[in-house]
Amino acid sequence: MVYFRSDYSLGAHPEVMEALIKTNEEHSDGYGLDIHSENAGRLVKELIGREDVSVHMMVGGTPCNVTFIAAALRPYEGVVAPRSAHIYSHETGAVEATGHRIINFEGVDGKLTPEMIDKAFDEYEDEHTVVPKMVSISQPTEIGTIYSKNELYAIRDKCKERDMYLYIDGARMGAALTCDEADFTLKDLGAIADGFYIGGTKNGALIGEALVITNPEIDDHFRWMIKRSLGMLAKGKIIGVQLEALLEGGENNLLSRIARHENKMAKRLREGLEEMGVSFYSKSPTNQIFPVFPKTVVEELEKDFFFYRWAPEKDGIIPVRFVTSWGTSEEDVDSLLARVKEVLI
Amino acid sequence: MVYFRSDYSLGAHPEVMEALIKTNEEHSDGYGLDIHSENAGRLVKELIGREDVSVHMMVGGTPCNVTFIAAALRPYEGVVAPRSAHIYSHETGAVEATGHRIINFEGVDGKLTPEMIDKAFDEYEDEHTVVPKMVSISQPTEIGTIYSKNELYAIRDKCKERDMYLYIDGARMGAALTCDEADFTLKDLGAIADGFYIGGTKNGALIGEALVITNPEIDDHFRWMIKRSLGMLAKGKIIGVQLEALLEGGENNLLSRIARHENKMAKRLREGLEEMGVSFYSKSPTNQIFPVFPKTVVEELEKDFFFYRWAPEKDGIIPVRFVTSWGTSEEDVDSLLARVKEVLI
Amino acid sequence: MVYFRSDYSLGAHPEVMEALIKTNEEHSDGYGLDIHSENAGRLVKELIGREDVSVHMMVGGTPCNVTFIAAALRPYEGVVAPRSAHIYSHETGAVEATGHRIINFEGVDGKLTPEMIDKAFDEYEDEHTVVPKMVSISQPTEIGTIYSKNELYAIRDKCKERDMYLYIDGARMGAALTCDEADFTLKDLGAIADGFYIGGTKNGALIGEALVITNPEIDDHFRWMIKRSLGMLAKGKIIGVQLEALLEGGENNLLSRIARHENKMAKRLREGLEEMGVSFYSKSPTNQIFPVFPKTVVEELEKDFFFYRWAPEKDGIIPVRFVTSWGTSEEDVDSLLARVKEVLI
């Protein structure tokens, strides 16, 4: 069985694992109060070009999203997001568990637009309605698309106009930053967002994401919020060690190298499918692609390849998701392409 | 200023007030454990033709909705409702405050359809997604329309198929039951819903709604839920007294008499406006109507009449809401019609 | 059956009822945005001698307590209170339902001391512990005792030292203010507390309490919090009308006259019992007294009088609670005293 199921079906990238082994017998204080976590935070600050921010080593993406939202919002406030957003579609109501509504709209290519934010305010009235106070977008989106620099700044401007926070879910931030379409940098995110994270888990780490908070009010007592949200690890050092391994080395750090490989493998796959005339559910330039196949083709492919059916069958057609990871090889891609070719005919 | 603002701008209907005065100096135990609350519960059971249900005297509609939902759902479950539903649009996130998502869809004439319930399950996958476990509809809807008996039973059937609870918000149930289009009875609701309430506040009471629970599992420890949801009154008797006054007398009880009057006044207003060629935001047969006027007309009417702008202006046009109540007179209606006639020309 | 069960077993005091009748057919805007609610707020401000505060008409005491706490605290903060406090002992976990801990200590005469606040900080460490951020006391306490002016200011000083909010539950504030031991005024409370309420329900109203917030940060969007906490009434006017009736007239307003009567009746009862050598569970100068009787005496009294057993029987002895209300007459008291005399011998 060849895996195109996800970018988390393997363990850590060998260089990340090496760092874990090397630091395993160092003593340190617990709960992320160690030299590696501190160093990883310093590396993030360098990458975004700001010293006046806070960086927290987090155990996963959902903890980043939910803890940030819970720390930022007062009880009667909600967060505006596309209906396809991970916080809405794949976190089992963890945001609502903290008492906050996700005011959702059907995205365009999986993306939120400034118009949707205005629409949220059309629905808003007074003390009888939830206050739209935060915008949450994902870069890349749940369906692999990315916001252009202009789109990001347009959303930022609308947030300013509406007095809202801007948060960016970066579970696959590496893939977004290094894809062909990318015209934004981490410095842009540091400049426009109140908070965002750089994902490690889907980019070569076992666990771990670096959450950046640029708004000091939201950062106030944030470690209390992490603990209360069940997100603090006794051996927190292991997150710092992994992020350190991913982020040191500047522009060409391991995070970028892995992401570029993922994107390259996805591109090879996408272009191969396009050549065969396969159509796609979304135009993704990153490491997740969503071809659409007849049901019979899907069933045939499932015999040798492991991947997601992205949506239920409709009129005999099923969109599927292929994801590439640090371990995906050209052979893996080519074997999939060859199999598709066979069954499509 | 003539009020078409709401059906809660006046105090109690004189017969309700009379009951409060008459019982004011009776001693009773607190928190709804009194003879009047018990008697009101008995009257409700007679009206719905079932003895095997539980009836709770509640202080308001939002407490009914939220307490029922919180009692029925496990933490990871959500409630399916139209986006216009009161629980979504006018309760400031009180449902989310209990940790539950409102899975919402744009309604058709303000109503939920069985297809929307299926759509909620298209979005559902597994442990990563909120479980759609309850359907919440309003009779009449937030925009005054009502579900026909067939529509109610179709939703009930879909709930059975999907293993979901059915809840009905009846803030203006009297108006629904007594309007020209009504082809359902309280007995139908008692037969199909796991819970619903008969609203008093908007039907002549100062406060008070009768919440019916037909599902004993949801009713388990329900008084603990009321207290925890801040909905238990020390002098709970006053709710029982008012509901008793509204509900005794069978088919022709005060609740129905008031509702019929409200509907009659609304009809007079609607037909008068229709004659002038006014169009409507919704086809409401109940005591709320939603004519659409040019902005200039709305501003002119606002000088002498108090009412809601239902939505923000768009292209110079504003939908407004006129509501009739137990105190609305034919003179009130005719004075509004006369004024519209003047300013429309 | 003669009622010493509670101060909420009767309806409204006749003067309060008169006000409800007189204003019943006035139209007004809903949700507490009416002239009577505004006027009641103005009266409260006069009584506490501050214009720069906010006054909210609330439906009950538990809604006051819980909504204030939920508005004031960030998620990881808790409230320090005696274990006998109403929020801990009789609100079914409504505070915890908003996510906050009640850090509780056994009170001394039902009262919190500054030492207990220090003790809460002994338990406090860092991000692993709940931050003690509010002190909540009741005046009078759950067992009828009152804090002296010195005690109140000592707690205020400790709150300042510890950077904590001070909140005062005043369900029976009238009784506290007018009892023989009282050496504090509403002006003192307005000067020292971030929030407190003056209870109406147990002082002659059907429902209604006036919640005062002196801290503008806590007051921010407070009406959103009320709505979300299920505490906003459509016909909110009826609370304003009742508080207005209770509070107009300055020092000798109806609230004080009722409270003085309640205290006088309780004193007559207490002194009568003391003469018979009865001992008490608490030294209450207000309208709740807690004599201790042998079980056999309690059972005998229960035949003609309705009251609470305050705690389970222990060694044949039961503390009970007698409460006087606006409707308690000297005859009621004397009949109880006579009966006790009979059965004690």
Next chain:
Amino acid sequence: MVYFRSDYSLGAHPEVMEALIKTNEEHSDGYGLDIHSENAGRLVKELIGREDVSVHMMVGGTPCNVTFIAAALRPYEGVVAPRSAHIYSHETGAVEATGHRIINFEGVDGKLTPEMIDKAFDEYEDEHTVVPKMVSISQPTEIGTIYSKNELYAIRDKCKERDMYLYIDGARMGAALTCDEADFTLKDLGAIADGFYIGGTKNGALIGEALVITNPEIDDHFRWMIKRSLGMLAKGKIIGVQLEALLEGGENNLLSRIARHENKMAKRLREGLEEMGVSFYSKSPTNQIFPVFPKTVVEELEKDFFFYRWAPEKDGIIPVRFVTSWGTSEEDVDSLLARVKEVLI
């Protein structure tokens, strides 16, 4: 600096790290749905001698405690625990964040007694009070003591009598099972508890605990609860791999070998201190010991050794905590003893 700070200051035990390395490049499905997690679950079932239980791989102890409580309790129910319990003293209100109260009592030697459970019911009345529905104890306790088999069964019996669930926090279960005083087995826990966990993090793993649920009602949709509580890892396999490494091999598995080593080092330290006449805050037979020193001694030791001050100084005296781990050597212990000897004189 020699670490007696905690049993989580080092990384993984070498054998655990070896397992992670060996399995790192195996593909698997995510979120704990992998062969290693399944196998670890099977090993747990063998150890407790029951097939009819469910075992979940959890990321940490707080997630075990809070997710279990949130899954088991209805909104108005609370959990009874000693005030020193981790859920009360070191989880920043994470239990209250799910809406549940911890009804706490001062423990005896850090332990809960059946009498305290009765006391919780003395405080319980009716719909105005939180229902005590679960007992939570820790084995070993927060101060290192352990419940004897008799004590465990006495609590179990009281839970049965009171219709309560029993939950056991086993963050250091290995240390409890293998200490000199232990007269209970995992089979006992499987027989008496509705849920408990076997801790990995403090017993040689990087992260990971095995949560056992014997009550199928609580287990219903438990994976939805884990996700909603932010506790589901994309690369969940790494927990399974570690628990597998710790638990395979039966009685003499790695978990036990590490725990025995920890206990042996702690005993060497304890006996060394006892010989010098040092007294202790608690009589712990496990790998945490709590000697009491004059402040000057503590300050002196802190120059070369890293450990916790367990409580604030009082009268010049400070209780401290020394913890031994898989990496603690006899030399570490002896160097600490030597230093104490020097400074005590």
